[in-house]
Amino acid sequence: MHLNEIVFNDSQPVEGYGPGFFRIGGAVIEGPVITGPTGTQRWSGLDHADPxxxxxxxxxxxxxxxxxDVAHLPDALLDTLQAAGIGVExxxxxxxxxxYNVLLSEGRRVALALIPV
Incomplete structure (x- = not known):
């Protein structure tokens, strides 16, 4: 068996999650969070599109x-992100x-915005 080491550069994979929190890059973050190539930060949620x-x-x-559960994103948020040229799923x-973790391991240019479970 041959194992390849994954290099994540500036992005960190999600290591775990639970009721009200996420573990990213060894840190536990409570509440909504954004992570990607610009780092990891707390987020105010779906009404806060600026970050x-x-x-x-x-x-x-x-x-x-x-x-x-899956929920529809607010139309205003979708319109704002699409106008900025960001694909959203x-x-x-x-x-x-x-x-996110799979695509990050493939070297893709992805980010993640999360509401806790």
């Missing part, structure tokens, strides 16, 4: 974890974490 728009030019797609937070 997501700031990812324009750094990513090709943003995965938005909507909590325990909404899914349940556990699925968003897994998808």
């Amino acid at each position: 997501l728009v700031a990812l324009a030019g750094h990513i090709d797609v943003l995965f938005v974890g909507t909590g325990a 909404a899914m349940a937070s556990p699925a968003a974490c897994r998808t």
Whole structure:
């Protein structure tokens, strides 16, 4: 068996999650969070598009974890992100974490915005 070491550069994979928190880069962050090539930070949620728009030019797609279940994103948020040239995929937070980690390991330009489960 041959193992390859994954280099994540400036982005950190999601190492775990639970009720109300995420573990990213060894740190436990409570509440909503954004992570990607510009670092990891707390987030105010779906009504706060500015830190997501700031990812324009750094990513090709943003995965938005909507909590325990899939939910539709507000139209205003979708319109703002699409106008900034950011592709957006909404899914349940556990699925968003897994998808982000896989694409990150492939060297893709991705970011993740999460609402806790």
